[in-house]
Amino acid sequence: xxxxILILAAPPAACDADGLKKVEAVLSQVQVEHQQxxxxxxxxxxxxxxxxxxxxxxxxxNFAPQEAALMEARAVAAAPELWMAACPGGPRLVAQLxxxxxxxxxxxxxxxxxLKRFGISAAAYLQPKPSLLGILLAHQVHPFEAQAPHxxxxxxxxxxxxxxxxxxxxxxxxxxxxxxAP
Numbered sequence: 001x002x003x004x005i006l007i008l009a010a011p012p013a014a015c016d017a018d019g020l021k022k023v024e025a026v027l028s029q030v031q032v033e034h035q036q037x038x039x040x041x042x043x044x045x046x047x048x049x050x051x052x053x054x055x056x057x058x059x060x061x062n063f064a065p066q067e068a069a070l071m072e073a074r075a076v077a078a079a080p081e082l083w084m085a086a087c088p089g090g091p092r093l094v095a096q097l098x099x100x101x102x103x104x105x106x107x108x109x110x111x112x113x114x115l116k117r118f119g120i121s122a123a124a125y126l127q128p129k130p131s132l133l134g135i136l137l138a139h140q141v142h143p144f145e146a147q148a149p150h151x152x153x154x155x156x157x158x159x160x161x162x163x164x165x166x167x168x169x170x171x172x173x174x175x176x177x178x179x180x181a182p
Contacts (some may be wrong), residue, residue, distance in 0.1 A: 014048040015140070015144055016046045017148075017173070019042070019045060019047075020042070020141060020148040021148055023038070023045075023046060023151060024150055028058050028160055028161060029160070032160075035159065036131070036134065036156075037061045038154070039141045040133065041057065041061060042062065043057065043151075044047060044058065047052070047140060048140065050078075051078075052075040053082070053136055053140070054135045055170070056071040056072050056073075056136075057137065061133075063122040066070075070112075072085075072133045076091075076094055076136070079136075082139075083132075083136065086113065086135050086140075087112060087113035088113065088136055089108075089112025093109070093113070094132070096108060097109070105127060106125055106127075109123070109125075110122050110125045115135070118152050118153075120152075120153065120156060121178055125156065127157075127158070129157055131155075134157055135156070138155045
């Protein structure tokens, strides 16, 4: 009963709909491999998130994938009520995922978290790398889906069609390397 109260008490994120629309508008202008990180960063800017989600979203683009995955797991552990609201499979599903190789986690996540509710097909979801954070953030912005319909697929790691008329410069590395010695 206490768990049910926690789940029902988990408030959705307070988001700025106009901010989410701006993120949506930019998604088609970046390379596909950067869309999920842009979506994470955009939701982080447009929404007031639980501190654990905010920290994991920041870590997703500041750390190596292994460290970001650890931050995702910490977010789930720090906000179990949000995870239960976002994923009916709950902690039991997370425990099952730990035993699987990363490339085997998409199908159990699709089923266990009922991603069909976001209009995502099972075949489409088997393509991206699964992200617990993506599922958590998709659940948080789901009430704004009408204003930003490509945002949830981007959060879940699915490609948003890229506008071919936009010239995309190559991204520079995040880390500034020291100048080479002569």
